[in-house]
Amino acid sequence: MTLPSTTKVLVIGYVWPEPRSSAASGHVMQILETFLEQGWDITFSSPAGPGEHKADLSALGIREVPIELNNSSFDTFISALAPDIVLFDQFMMEEQFGWRVEKHCAAALRVLETSDLQSLRHARHQRLKDRLKVNQDQDDFTDLFAPGLREEFELMADTDLAKREIAALYRCDLNLIISPTEIKLLVEQFGLSPELLHWCPLMVDRPGLEPSGYTEREHFLSIGNFRHAPNWDAVLWLKTTIWPLIRAQLPAAQLHVYGAYTPPKASALHNAAQGFHIMNRAEDALQVMSAARVCLAPLRFGAGIKGKLIDAMLCGTPSVTTPVGTEGMHDNHPWPGAVVSTAHQFAEQAVQLYNDQLRWQQAQQWSLELLEQRYQRTTHAAALIERIHACRQLLPQLRKNNFTGSMLRHHTLKSTQYMAQWIEEKKRDK
Structure with a gap:
């Protein structure tokens, strides 16, 4: 033919x-x-x-x-x-x-x-809803990520x-x-x-310029379209459970939550006194990601692969996420950050990455290697x-x-x- x-x-x-x-x-x-x-x-x-x-x-x-x-x-x-x-x-x-x-x-x-x-995404969402009906524990979701x-x-x-x-x-x-x-x-x-x-x-193409380093960055970041149900659920888990655990260890920590199509229910979560900032849509997602020290993506359900975590790699920003967040993304390559199943683990790993410059730099290097090996x-x-x-x-x-x-x-x-x-x-x- x-x-x-x-x-x-x-x-x-x-x-x-x-x-x-x-x-x-x-x-x-x-x-x-x-x-x-x-x-x-x-x-x-x-x-x-x-x-x-x-x-x-x-x-x-x-x-x-x-x-x-x-x-x-x-x-x-x-x-x-x-x-x-x-x-x-x-x-x-x-x-x-x-x-x-x-x-x-x-x-x-x-x-x-x-x-x-x-x-798959909808079925996992239903499984989370069913689990929360019978078990209100907001910490350990290991069973949710095990199937x-x-x-x-x-x-x-x-x-x-x-x-x-x-x-x-x-x-x-x-x-x-x-x-x-x-x-x-x-x-x-x-x-x-x-x-x-x-x-x-x-x-994606590997960035032409080397990403900014540890000392040039500050704050935590979370990002994602608020119309996407997994992102909204992640923001709620952050607000109610994970962020208070992080602030208990880092009282001056600040979290910037970016997302397109911010609904009133999301804006209502903004609390500057708690360091929890709803920032609405980022005009340049890569710019705000490049300024953050650690990306937080506490996804309890979802499918596909996560654009926010690819963006984090492009910017050399270590991320903390769940097994749902990393599914299908890194094969045998080490994850450039941390993968956890409980809120307490999430907070612990986020604080460690934020404070440990050597570990942070290793995660950044893994980001660039993973991009080159898997997403060229x-x-x-x-x-x-x-x-x-x-x-x-x-x-x-x-x-x-x-x-x-x-x-x-x-x-x-x-x-x-x-x-x-x-x-x-x-x-x-x-």
Whole structure:
């Protein structure tokens, strides 16, 4: 098969990218930049309204075309565009538009960008809620971080969200998975073929300048979009349990909590007398991270890999987090900071890192080594393009091999199509 010299790509986004607000949007931007480097012709579409901090895609040479849910205008649009590749950003976009893509450009390679397994994240959130109902202890969450892959599967398998998300993965020709732990879960427990999956973590370049040193920094920092449930839970755990333990050992310590879309309930946590500062959105996340001595990320649930911890590495800022925070991020490489399972351990390790210059400097060095070994942009960008080329050349055979996906498209998408057409007709009647 001879590939055209100019490849047309349509990206259907759940939202318009806001790379300074979330790691998920940052990952989408990294993928778009990788495609641009190939000289590909890119159109980005979304049914969502533009957010406050939306990236200017048109300035990069990417066409921006709003689309509507349950509207046949999309059929006309995609037929005229005739893309060679369609990338769905999050599985809900594949649910909404997958059948239309198949109907009007069946030969296009269908790629799903997951950011994280939402069904895994939601199942873990429910497990935390259930645990807190029966056990109000806010210190030791070792049991929460202990389950193996089979236990995670058992937790997810009966949920509607998992059935929808895994079905979308099967229906696509290639799925970009950010965490190797999630690839293992999908292959070993849900039975997906490795042919359908590609490891595509956050892709970054090692900073050109050496990060600032121990004596040039002060304060603790926590950062994350407040709309993301794991981040909000982490702030609450910090406020109620962990930060008082740190302040008991460091009475003058200050914690700066940054996050996009700060709700009133978060602003209400601000208490300067306790050294707990809600700082709202950081205009430059790397700048505030570079000024902090230690990053705190007490995540009790979540999935994927954590953009805030990649940013910490880029800035040479040691971090204290949980096994959920480091999942899929460092393999056998030492973590550049500390990984703990209890609030008391968290406070102890945070204080030690803050006070011990030699240990802090070792953690900073590990940050830079881990970035180079695991997250090099050029390495992963090349691997992604190579995999996409291979899938396009072998597409007919790949689809034959993926009979489950073909079967799901035949049955599931028919019902989705008829539902969408019914909703469109109902809107016309009003």
